[in-house]
Amino acid sequence: MPKAENTRPAVIAPGVEALAVRNTLLSLTLMVALTASFVMLLEQVLATSETRETVVAAFIAAISAVAHFMLRTRRWSNDMVAVLMVAGVLLTALLSVLSFGSVRTAVNFLFVGAVAGAGVLLGRRALVVVSLCGVMALGILTAAEMRGLLGPAPVFEVGLRTWIAQSAALLVVAMLVMHSRQATQQALDRQLQELERRRQTEAERDRHLDRFARIFRLSPSPMVAQSATTGIILDVNAAFERCYGWTRDQVLGHTDHFLWVDLLDRERHVHKLYSDRRVDALQCLGKRSDGSTFEVLVSSVLGDNPDDTLIISTVTDISAELRHRQQLTDVARGVAAATGEAFFHALTEQLGRVVQADSVVVCERQPDGSMQTLAVWRDDRHADNFRFDLPDTPCADTLLQTGLVVYPEAVTRTYPRARGLVAGHYEAYAGQALRDGDSQPVGVLFVLWRQPASLTDDVRALLSIFVSRAEAELQRLQRDRDIERLQATLEQRVRDRTAELERLNAELDAFAYSVSHDLKAPLRSIDGFTQLLIEQAADRLEPDDRDLLDRVVGSTQRMGAIINDLLALARVSQGMLQRDPLDLSELARHVAAEELRKYGDRQVTLDIEPGMQVSCDARLVRVALENLIGNALKYTRNRSDAVIRIGRLPATEGDDRTRFFIRDNGAGFDMAHAGLLFKPFQRLHRPSEFEGTGIGLATVRRVVERHGGRIEGEGVRGEGAEFRFDLGPDTAQG
Structure with a gap:
């Protein structure tokens, strides 16, 4: 089974650490400045004619004030301010010894403060440097005092100033220790938080591992866990044992060569796995413990744990499915052509x-x-x-x-x-x-x-x-x-x-x-x-x-x-319908002449296409033409430029019918009522406009349909009308 990942050590956020150091430095510089100022004030009140202690206090107060200002305005970094403060404290200690005339002054506590500040604020290297400087300075000053180079030996008197100097030095050291303790506590808290996070991470990892282990063990599909470096089988589940016939103890510690019928399939599987880090449904032949073979689909994934890379493979037995599919194919082939x-x-x-x-x-x-x-x-x-x-x-x-x-x-x-x-x-x-x-x-x-x-x-x-x-x-x-x-x-x-x-x-x-x-x-x-x-x-x-x-x-x-x-x-x-050859053009001219006689000397332009030969019943076609031409003359009587045209329509591909048309520029009609054209007793104009019985076009339709033809009408009110008809297939004679 997969091993747990190594947990990385805790890393303290640099921003949080820098902020804590800055806050400590702000407090430290302010406290030192105030303490030094207070000492300087007391020196002025209590001192004799000598002002050496006042100068020392003023020096450390000035350095602390400058450091505080630079840090507050963010002009200097934490390290620069810390260096200034440590150097200032060290110089203050030297000045105190020199002004007092002896290394036995109480202000020697400042050497300790400088060392503590360097260690807390600047790190190990600064601690060593400041410690060496302090030791060397004290050694030199001690030697100088022994040779009388520091001036006359001071008179040691214990008084309020002594207590103030000692207290100030103690306060500085105490603040440094307090900061060190606070930083240590914060680091400890962060360490505890990191440990708790690691504990939760490990618990979550253990839950995932347990869940994966249960999935691995209880999966209905055969599963194999192998080492990616050696190919050694590390674990198999119960479904694998049922499918392959091998027990878990028999396969652990061995490579998987004995599970493949064709080792070329295994090589293809390994090559694709290491190139793509996964293999999906590779179809091949598997081998059981009894030597029998069966069709399988192998799917594998290569883990990403660098410490212990695993290969997890799932095997699907598709032999029954292929057998079932082949049976269906045989059945379909056997009955496909039969009905x-x-x-x-x-x-x-x-x-x-x-x-x-x-x-x-x-x-x-x-x-x-x-x-x-x-x-x-x-x-x-x-x-x-x-x-x-x-x-x-x-x-x-x-x-x-x-x-x-x-x-x-x-x-x-x-x-x-x-x-x-x-x-x-x-x-x-x-x-x-x-x-x-x-x-x-x-x-x-x-x-x-x-x-x-x-x-x-x-x-x-x-x-x-x-x-x-x-x-x-x-x-x-x-x-x-x-x-x-x-x-x-x-x-x-x-x-x-x-x-x-x-x-x-x-x-x-x-x-x-x-x-x-x-x-x-x-x-x-x-x-x-x-x-x-x-x-x-x-x-x-x-x-x-x-x-x-x-x-x-x-x-x-x-x-x-x-x-x-x-x-x-x-x-x-x-x-009976009697079809005979007929010159439709000539018949149309005769009918038009007879119909025109009803209108006296009326002038109408007649355009009749010559040579229209058809095979039809002449008696019935004459009746149809009388109605169609009569209607054309009737509905153009209000026009001085009446035109009536009779001819053949262009032939359409695949249609063996010859279609004829009768077109006029008369009153026309509204196409919304075109469905009433060929129905008996239906009229599209008022009797006061044009006389009629409404039977003429019904008669025309009856004639055309008896010949096996079709008729249709199209018109525009005020512009004229056109009727197109044929007399059945194969009626054209010329």
Whole structure:
């Protein structure tokens, strides 16, 4: 298992240490300055005519004040101020000895203070230097005093000044010691904090290691821990022992060569691991303790602990998956090209071989409740289909279940009346219902064994896949049967419907013709007698009476026009369509000339394309042209520059129809109402604008449709209209 990482020693933050030293120096310089000033004041009050002590106190006070100012304004660093203070204290001690005339002065405590300050504030080297300087200075001063070089021996008197000098020296030393203790305590606190952090880090590391150890031991996948330097196996988990057959004690201390079938795979694995520091899903062959091989995926990661680099590998046994995939491939290859009953024959054969069954059957439920087999695979060969009754068979119960029904043994004891099972000496059964698109059971796929069978997960998965595929094919087979039945009756039903429609249309046309014809005689009588009444009683009629009679005449004439249009519409629907070659251009000119005579000397520009030859029924096409050209003349009568063009449209690729057009620059119409164009009695203009019955275009559409053609209209209100039509395929003759 991986070792714990080494914990680094504690590191004191330099910023925190510098701040603590600065605060100490600020306090020290201020305290020394104040103490020296106080001593100087007392010297002035208590001293005799000699002022040597006052000068010494003033000197140390000045040095401390300058150091404090420089540190407060951050003009000098901590080290510069510390050097100044140590040097100042040392010089003050020398001046005190020289001014007193003896090394036995109380101010000698300042030598101790200088040494303590150098050690606390400046470090080991400064401590040694200041100590040597102090020792040498005291030695020189002592020798000088012994030779009388320091002047006359002082008179030692004990007084208040002595106490003040000694106290000042003690205070300076005490402050240095206090700072040293405070710094030591802070360092100790930081050390304790670092130790606590290390303890927490180690505890967290131990938790991680314990968690990793549990994951390693309990992982369902085989895992191996190796040394990255030697390749020695350091640990394996229980899953490794189950997969490879080696025990933990047998493999510890050995390299992993014996686990690989092909050592080239191992070399590739090691090379990729050391170049990328990880290997993901390397597929290769593994070797078990009994010498058998199996397909595996090896994934490894190289640890980053420099003291003890580990390789952690995970092995995945994919042999079952590959075997399952190969089985599916074999099945798919065996049934891919087959459909219908041939598919079921291939399916039963493939399934029987894969699951090593003695019998595989696919059967379909019949309307009478019995089961008809679609394919039977028995004893390694195809058998004849048969029909059997459902009661007292496992198939009856299978149809009631939604999943796989399994009897691993003694199925004949459960269904003793199932003659097929008893006769075949079958022991085990597995089957599942086949369902249609509405989830209704329509069949069963079942497998039989003559020995007790324990179905593995692979076998169950295969059966589920086979059932799904069989369901889809059975649904398709049933749809094909339905389509065949519909196709068998479709032609007859079309003929019957066509005959019925023709009969109804003939009856409708005959009725319309009869009604229209019978209405004409009384309508002529009404019109004639009304005209006679107007002529004979013209001098006796009041204007209102004359207006009423004129309205009657106008209505009868309008009714007559409607009847004539209805008769024309009925006539175009009756009789046989007789196609003959026709010069459509010439017919259009004749029709246009006849229609123009109704308008007297009206001037209209007619542009008719010559040479338009078609094969059509001339009688019906004439009726259509009369309506189309008549409409064009009617809706252009308000224009002095009326233009009517008749011609052929350019041919379109892939269309064998010749399309014609009639275009005018008349009143046009709103395309929002284009859907009403060809419906009987529908008009797009008010009667006060243009007369009409609304039957003309319906008649044109009937003529075109009888020829197998199509017609459409397009217009813009106030700019004109265009009607495009054809007379069916292959009608153009030139």
